[in-house]
Amino acid sequence: MNRTIESGSVADAYLALLADRGIDYLFANAGTDFAPLIESFAKAALTGAKVPKPITVPHENVAIAMAQGYYLGSGRPQAVMVHVNVGTANALAGLINAWRANIPVLFSAGRTPFTELGGILGERSGEIHWTQEMRDQRAIVREFVKWDYELPNGAVVENAVDRAFNLMLSEPRGPVYMTLPREVLAAPIENFRYASPSRHATASPPHPDPGAIDRAAAALAKAENPLIVTSSLGRGPGDAAALARLADSFALPVIQRKPRYVALPTDHPMHLGFNNDPWLDAADVIVVVECDVPWIPKKKAPKPDCKIIHIGADPNFEKYPLRGFTADLSITGVPGATLHALASALEALAPSAAARIGARRARLAERRATQRERWKGELAKAKDASPIHPAWITHCLDQVRGSDGILVKESPVTPEHMALTKPGTFFSVGAGGALGWGLGTALGLKAAQPDRLVICTVGDGAYMFGNPIPAHYVSRAEKWPTLTVVFNNEMWGAVKRNTREVYPDGYAAKSNQEPLTYFDKDVHFEKAVEVVGGHGERVEKAEQLPAAIERAMKAVSGGTQALLNVICQGP
Numbered sequence: 001m002n003r004t005i006e007s008g009s010v011a012d013a014y015l016a017l018l019a020d021r022g023i024d025y026l027f028a029n030a031g032t033d034f035a036p037l038i039e040s041f042a043k044a045a046l047t048g049a050k051v052p053k054p055i056t057v058p059h060e061n062v063a064i065a066m067a068q069g070y071y072l073g074s075g076r077p078q079a080v081m082v083h084v085n086v087g088t089a090n091a092l093a094g095l096i097n098a099w100r101a102n103i104p105v106l107f108s109a110g111r112t113p114f115t116e117l118g119g120i121l122g123e124r125s126g127e128i129h130w131t132q133e134m135r136d137q138r139a140i141v142r143e144f145v146k147w148d149y150e151l152p153n154g155a156v157v158e159n160a161v162d163r164a165f166n167l168m169l170s171e172p173r174g175p176v177y178m179t180l181p182r183e184v185l186a187a188p189i190e191n192f193r194y195a196s197p198s199r200h201a202t203a204s205p206p207h208p209d210p211g212a213i214d215r216a217a218a219a220l221a222k223a224e225n226p227l228i229v230t231s232s233l234g235r236g237p238g239d240a241a242a243l244a245r246l247a248d249s250f251a252l253p254v255i256q257r258k259p260r261y262v263a264l265p266t267d268h269p270m271h272l273g274f275n276n277d278p279w280l281d282a283a284d285v286i287v288v289v290e291c292d293v294p295w296i297p298k299k300k301a302p303k304p305d306c307k308i309i310h311i312g313a314d315p316n317f318e319k320y321p322l323r324g325f326t327a328d329l330s331i332t333g334v335p336g337a338t339l340h341a342l343a344s345a346l347e348a349l350a351p352s353a354a355a356r357i358g359a360r361r362a363r364l365a366e367r368r369a370t371q372r373e374r375w376k377g378e379l380a381k382a383k384d385a386s387p388i389h390p391a392w393i394t395h396c397l398d399q400v401r402g403s404d405g406i407l408v409k410e411s412p413v414t415p416e417h418m419a420l421t422k423p424g425t426f427f428s429v430g431a432g433g434a435l436g437w438g439l440g441t442a443l444g445l446k447a448a449q450p451d452r453l454v455i456c457t458v459g460d461g462a463y464m465f466g467n468p469i470p471a472h473y474v475s476r477a478e479k480w481p482t483l484t485v486v487f488n489n490e491m492w493g494a495v496k497r498n499t500r501e502v503y504p505d506g507y508a509a510k511s512n513q514e515p516l517t518y519f520d521k522d523v524h525f526e527k528a529v530e531v532v533g534g535h536g537e538r539v540e541k542a543e544q545l546p547a548a549i550e551r552a553m554k555a556v557s558g559g560t561q562a563l564l565n566v567i568c569q570g571p
């Protein structure tokens with residue numbers, strides 16, 4: 001059917017279209033380019049026109065991270081709008097992460113008005129309208145988006161919005177960018193008609209080639225020591241169930257390297273942990289599923305005659321300039337459908353391999369039991385450590401999280417010490433390597449699932465990268481209380497670890513106080529949350545942690561965000 005806006009502005013049409021296409025929120029950081037949109041929001045508040053809810057987000061990277069979190073919590077992309085070139089520049093680190101994680105975000109920015117004197121509504125009215133003009137504003141983001149477009153007029157606004165949706169939602173998914181010049185947004189419209197729902201369907205996701213599935217099944221059926229390696233499986237709703245079926249039916253051990261999501265419940269008999277190094281020497285067939293870096297060739301690689309099969313919506317990782325992992329077979333297909341197809345093909349071959357599968361299942365059960373005992377031992381050792389050990393923080397948080405609570409990891413949390421039994425409860429999505437995504441992503445998850453507990457764990461470095469005051473501000477203003485836990489090792493531990501890897505016996509290692517690595521001690525992050533009335537505590541002793549978490553949880557369930565600044569060990 002069609003809907004009509006009898007009279008108004010292009011901004012009215014744009015916002016109506018966003019709402020109609022399922023955008024709940026416009027996470028925004030406004031400037032002079034926003035005037036027509038602000039006018040339109042105010043008008044909608046009076047007329048009741050359906051528009052996204054505008055959310056004031058005082059830093060652009062937080063806004064992108066919020067859209068990312070909302071998508072992960074709801075499966076629906078959201079819109080972000082920032083101020084011209086400068087807001088775009090501030091959002092880049094967040095955008096780089098969304099791009100590498102294939103997370104759709106409708107990212108948009110105004111364009112400074114270009115008309116100097118034409119009697120056009122919205123034309124240049126301040127000094128910055130000259131200084132913020134760019135030769136090519138979209139060039140700033142072009143490497144990090146699937147599509148970019150400048151809205152030229154109101155006649156194409158429906159096509160432009162639908163195209164943005166089609167391209168960010170088609171596989172492999174990712175962010176898109178639209179620029180919206182002020183004069184264009186302010187332009188009047190009469191009898192503006194648009195289709196509702198959209199008549200521009202998004203292309204269906206890629207399903208695997210049956211011939212390739214048969215070849216993969218044949219290789220796996222013959223394998224003695226097969227292995228599945230993944231890191232990013234679990235973003236889609238049925239992914240974990242598909243992997244569980246495949247792994248179970250043929251006794252295929254799964255290692256989730258650098259886990260981003262719950263790919264397989266950790267209590268599944270085929271969940272064999274998070275480190276594939278000890279498995280690579282024996283493996284004769286490895287299936288790499290949604291995993292950009294299945295191992296680090298310099299450190300540990302499979303043996304040369306091991307057969308390697310890649311599976312993914314984009315198994316070539318087209319946007320990576322160079323990626324040289326061996327691929328004897330590479331299957332394009334979204335993981336859910338592809339793993340089910342592979343499971344069906346393997347189930348047909350299972351009877352002839354029953355003895356081998358049974359023996360492998362028994363071997364894996366033993367190995368798994370030993371592994372879990374080791375994890376328990378590590379935790380027992382960590383329990384009373386001073387300074388506090390990250391494994392102990394992880395364990396204490398897991399005790400209160402419940403099976404439904406969500407944990408965001410931008411910290412040294414140890415996944416070995418969590419019971420991750422439910423898909424959609426664990427997110428570690430700084431896929432582009434840009435720190436500072438955790439706080440905003442936690443807020444987006446909370447906005448999408450307000451009834452669930454959201455725990456955001458961050459390193460002290462990650463916390464400061466995350467624009468903490470803007471994030472705490474939004475949490476309070478929108479009533480999205482989260483529990484932030486800062487793993488405060490008073491350093492950039494990862495930088496220290498990496499320097500020692502490159503120069504194990506170098507000057508830096510011997511100095512025991514590497515330059516550019518340590519923070520000053522005695523930094524009271526717990527006070528930062530107090531500026532918006534949050535509950536903050538500093539924790540220095542292992543035995544104090546459970547009670548501090550209790551108090552913080554109580555604050556959060558009462559609607560007040562909380563932050564624990566936990567002084568802990570570094571590497």
Ligand SMILES: Cc1ncc(C[n+]2csc(CCOP(=O)(O)OP(=O)(O)O)c2C)c(N)n1
Pocket residue numbers: 093410411412433434435436458459460461462463465489491492493494495570
């Ligand atoms: C935007 C950005 N700047 C710099 C880096 C480089 N970097 C990678 S890890 C890291 C340190 C992280 O420190 P913290 O969050 O405290 O965690 P820790 O390593 O101490 O556990 C830095 C600075 C980065 N990844 N992203």
Ligand SMILES: [Mg+2]
Pocket residue numbers: 459460461487488489490491492493
């Ligand atoms: Mg640190």
